[in-house]
Amino acid sequence: MKKFLFVLTLFFAVSMVALAQSQVLTGTWSAGPGTAQYTLDKNEGDRSVVISVEFDTPFETKPDVMLGITMLDATSATNVRYKVEALSVSRDGMTIKISTWADTRIFGIQGYWLAHAEGM
Secondary structure (H helix, E strand, O other): OHHHHHHHHHHHHHHHHHHHOEEEEEEEEEEOOOOOOOOOOOOOOOEEEEEEEEOOOOOOOOOEEEEEEEEEEEOOOOOOOOEEEEEOOOOOEEEEEEEEOOOOOEEEEEEEEEEEEEOO
16 A cells, blocks of 8 residues: 555656646737738738737747637638648747638638647
């Protein structure tokens, strides 16, 4: 029984150290006609807009980033085509690129980001 408790305690301690070294930050992003150089609601063809995100606390190492969409306002007269990607991810921040193509018209788009890195 003592051996079991020792192993359980050791496992718990190692798990807590591993979790304590992780860093996770989250935030939201949005783009619309008020965003600089926004053209997703105009014309046809390939169009994109880039948003800069600065992390509140810099990471010790380059984080992995996950993006999600929470709102999309687009015309119903055409197919809705869009792509959202994280570019230039660094310890201090990233840029988010939102793209559309063909005759899609996007009047507004919002989402969230989650950045995660394991500590050293």
